[in-house]
Amino acid sequence: MADCREDIGALLGIEYPIIQGGMAWIADSSLASAVSGGGGLGLIAAGNADADFVRAEIRRTRALTDKPFGVNVMLLNPHVDAIMDMLCEEKPAAVTTGAGNPGKYIARLKDAGIKVIPVVASVALAVRLARNGADAVVAEGQEAGGHIGEATTMALTPQVADAVDIPVVAAGGIGDGRGAAAAFMLGAKGIQVGTRFLVARECTVSQAYKDMILKAKDSDTAVTGRSTGHPVRVLKNRMTKEILSLEGKGLSPEEFEQRMAGTLRAAVKDGDVTHGSVMSGQIAGLVRREQTAAEIIEEIFREVKEIYESRAFICGAGRAV
Numbered sequence: 001m002a003d004c005r006e007d008i009g010a011l012l013g014i015e016y017p018i019i020q021g022g023m024a025w026i027a028d029s030s031l032a033s034a035v036s037g038g039g040g041l042g043l044i045a046a047g048n049a050d051a052d053f054v055r056a057e058i059r060r061t062r063a064l065t066d067k068p069f070g071v072n073v074m075l076l077n078p079h080v081d082a083i084m085d086m087l088c089e090e091k092p093a094a095v096t097t098g099a100g101n102p103g104k105y106i107a108r109l110k111d112a113g114i115k116v117i118p119v120v121a122s123v124a125l126a127v128r129l130a131r132n133g134a135d136a137v138v139a140e141g142q143e144a145g146g147h148i149g150e151a152t153t154m155a156l157t158p159q160v161a162d163a164v165d166i167p168v169v170a171a172g173g174i175g176d177g178r179g180a181a182a183a184f185m186l187g188a189k190g191i192q193v194g195t196r197f198l199v200a201r202e203c204t205v206s207q208a209y210k211d212m213i214l215k216a217k218d219s220d221t222a223v224t225g226r227s228t229g230h231p232v233r234v235l236k237n238r239m240t241k242e243i244l245s246l247e248g249k250g251l252s253p254e255e256f257e258q259r260m261a262g263t264l265r266a267a268v269k270d271g272d273v274t275h276g277s278v279m280s281g282q283i284a285g286l287v288r289r290e291q292t293a294a295e296i297i298e299e300i301f302r303e304v305k306e307i308y309e310s311r312a313f314i315c316g317a318g319r320a321v
Contacts, residue, residue, distance in 0.1 A: 008190025015039030021194025022072020033064035034202035038294030051082040068093035075100030088112040121149025136167040143173030145281035161187030175283035177303020195281040206271035216284035228253040
């Protein structure tokens, strides 16, 4: 049977089927508007902010672009109910969610004309949210930066694509045309990219943070918080060594949260990449230069086109198709 699910570009009215990751303290109006202006879907990250802060970012983004953009809502945010009320008033093109099940909010958001695209780390949650009316899901593998699940992108994406009848967006470990093409071959209808946009010229993270991404090698990420049940992928620094050592000695979830409080902001805003949390995906080893968001998007999809046009895919006993 032919797969009639539309891609994310058609669903959201954007030129390229790419969503920018909703990175807390990072994904602001500057980056979101640049990604949307470049043909993708830029996201504002609500993080732990209140509704007034997010509303102001929405309005700044609208002043910078007339293209569709969205908001990422972390469901553990203590202001989540007020944020959802505000979003139904402001009506961004889409809302992505993380750190929980957004089921109770889906109908309200859709009634307001907002596309709802939850981030999932399992087939079971993807199926449940599809039944609850989600317009699409982001299947995020553990190659991603920040909070992660257990499955890899390559394993998770096709299983989610087989299980739901809504578009699937692949995330985690995608930073160039090769990763994007692979995601599409696995059944994804779009991609989500975070780490590569960290070095976009319009991204307002500290230059020290960008430089650490640009210098990263394939082995430079680590996962903290596994022992507490809340794994987070970051670049290795003094802070990660200290945290991993403490985890080995039985650091409690409460102690972990206390030690990590404020460390992301320290890296993003203050440039403290020694004691701060430099969240990054494993794709950092492929990121080599700063570009505008539009240049990043255009390059990724130019590479996808070149791959499709110039490479034969092999199946069976060495037969090219």
